[in-house]
Amino acid sequence: MRFLIDFFPIALFVLAYKMADIYTATAVLMAATIVQTGLIYARDRKLQTLHKVTLLLVLVFGALTLFLQDERFIKWKPTVLYASMAIALAAALWIWKKNFLQILLGSQLNLPAPVWARLTIAWIAYFLFMAGINAYVAAYYSTEDWVNFKLWGYVFPVVFIVGQGLYIARFIKDDDDAVEKKP
Known part of the structure; x- marks a missing residue:
């Protein structure tokens, strides 16, 4: 269900194009992004920072695209979003010595600190890759191709998230194993 909520603005965007x-x-x-944000809020009763930033960037870059009749704004929005996320994670990890992934997901996943650090570095690299590939396609290919x-x-993202799941799976302890090991 979550995948459908995440995917439908892009699907509608492509269809409308x-x-x-x-x-x-x-x-x-x-x-569609406004509706998506509303659905997420209705379901979770809160919005994560990524949802707020995405909504803001879609509305700002979308408004600039429509007002100025310049498609470059909407094409560069993903690059700005991904680069911003990479910068935020990197600054938090290396400047402020905070691991935002662990802060956000630590209550759901019990992982060793070095694993959280490697995951954060992987997410930084992923966001930089996505920013770079979007920038490349936006700059050198037609709007249709973009x-x-x-x-x-x-x-x-599907491959990256599956890879992340496979990586952390070995660090997640099974509740049944923990119960059996107790004397």
């Missing part, structure tokens, strides 16, 4: 143009698609993306990349580019 194919049926109309980049400006219609941008307006649809803005509306829109198609937005749809098919979903393979990157």
